[in-house]
Amino acid sequence: MTDLKLYDPFEKMQFSDDFCFLCGTTITNEQRTPVFAGWLQQKYNLQNKELLLLDKSVTTFSELTIPCCDNCHTSHIIPLENEVEQAAEKGLAGLQALEKQKLFQWIGKMYYGTLVTELIKEADPLIRPEYAVSENPKMLGKFRSFFQVLQSLRVPMVFSDFIPSSLFLLEVNPAEDELPFEYQDELTTMAFSIKLGPVVIVCTLLDNGIISRALGRMYRLTQGQQLHPIQVAEFKARAFYAAYIFNVVPEYFIRPVKPEDDHLVIDSIIDDVTNEVFNPWEVTAYAHMLEEMLKPWNIREKEILQNPQQTISFLVDDSGAFKSIDKLELKK
Numbered sequence: 189m190t191d192l193k194l195y196d197p198f199e200k201m202q203f204s205d206d207f208c209f210l211c212g213t214t215i216t217n218e219q220r221t222p223v224f225a226g227w228l229q230q231k232y233n234l235q236n237k238e239l240l241l242l243d244k245s246v247t248t249f250s251e252l253t254i255p256c257c258d259n260c261h262t263s264h265i266i267p268l269e270n271e272v273e274q275a276a277e278k279g280l281a282g283l284q285a286l287e288k289q290k291l292f293q294w295i296g297k298m299y300y301g302t303l304v305t306e307l308i309k310e311a312d313p314l315i316r317p318e319y320a321v322s323e324n325p326k327m328l329g330k331f332r333s334f335f336q337v338l339q340s341l342r343v344p345m346v347f348s349d350f351i352p353s354s355l356f357l358l359e360v361n362p363a364e365d366e367l368p369f370e371y372q373d374e375l376t377t378m379a380f381s382i383k384l385g386p387v388v389i390v391c392t393l394l395d396n397g398i399i400s401r402a403l404g405r406m407y408r409l410t411q412g413q414q415l416h417p418i419q420v421a422e423f424k425a426r427a428f429y430a431a432y433i434f435n436v437v438p439e440y441f442i443r444p445v446k447p448e449d450d451h452l453v454i455d456s457i458i459d460d461v462t463n464e465v466f467n468p469w470e471v472t473a474y475a476h477m478l479e480e481m482l483k484p485w486n487i488r489e490k491e492i493l494q495n496p497q498q499t500i501s502f503l504v505d506d507s508g509a510f511k512s513i514d515k516l517e518l519k520k
């Protein structure tokens with residue numbers, strides 16, 4: 189019989205190096221798995237690259253590991269990483285062909301790995317920060333919902349009619365691009381992006397695909413295009429801002445399990461009656477986000493808001509059609 193029992197580390201806030209992050213088994217301090225897989229580190233030469241954590245401490249990609257039992261490591265993490273590695277080898281087409289649920293789990297593991305690192309630190313009274321995420325009940329509720337569906341990594345799960353996240357795959361024009369790897373995540377809004385060679389994956393992790401519908405028209409415009417990096421930056425700003433104003437936490441329900449079942453079936457509800465799904469879109473707040481993403485081109489808020497009715501766009505022209513970016517237009 190398949191073990192379909194889910195693990196809930198949030199119930200007792202069981203975050204320490206003594207428990208597997210995925211199944212909760214008691215382990216030794218040597219049993220760990222990297223947040224960013226070995227193949228990723230080798231391929232993009234990340235081992236000694238520095239990473240800034242939420243508490244402003246610095247680590248490296250190879251040092252960032254989380255507690256993980258041998259069984260979860262070999263039976264669940266490694267096979268997933270192998271599959272993503274092979275897909276990434278084939279570039280955009282390979283990643284597009286990968287099951288959406290796998291991509292969600294892969295990104296989810298990196299996101300959750302960063303979060304778990306933070307929660308383990310916060311559990312130490314000596315280094316407990318002033319604004320601990322573990323003391324924010326709303327955030328904890330969100331993380332808990334997220335971990336429920338992330339466990340599809342270990343416990344076979346079928347999502348009835350949704351994928352927990354929105355996923356976007358963009359292709360960068362290699363002639364305009366110098367960056368082999370890039371990664372960005374926002375702990376509280378659960379927005380994530382990772383660049384693997386010419387492919388950028390943007391993901392908002394716990395919205396049941398609502399943001400992908402909201403950005404659907406914009407996303408369709410990007411498909412089949414080799415984008416200028418500034419266009420990718422703008423798309424990221426739109427997705428990250430949408431995650432920022434996204435105002436609901438999906439609830440997940442497990443259908444009753446029969447003894448012969450070999451997987452769980454998950455239904456989900458978003459409460460859009462008592463809550464607005466999105467907080468109002470604010471031009472200046474979006475302009476801040478865009479300015480942040482456009483830093484490499486030094487485009488400031490003043491320029492972004494030149495026309496207050498319509499923020500500057502590198503993706504669409506005034507008629508709403510896709511905009512081609514001429515190299516000479518931009519001074520980097």
Ligand SMILES: [Zn+2]
Nearest residue numbers: 208211257260
């Ligand atoms: Zn485990």
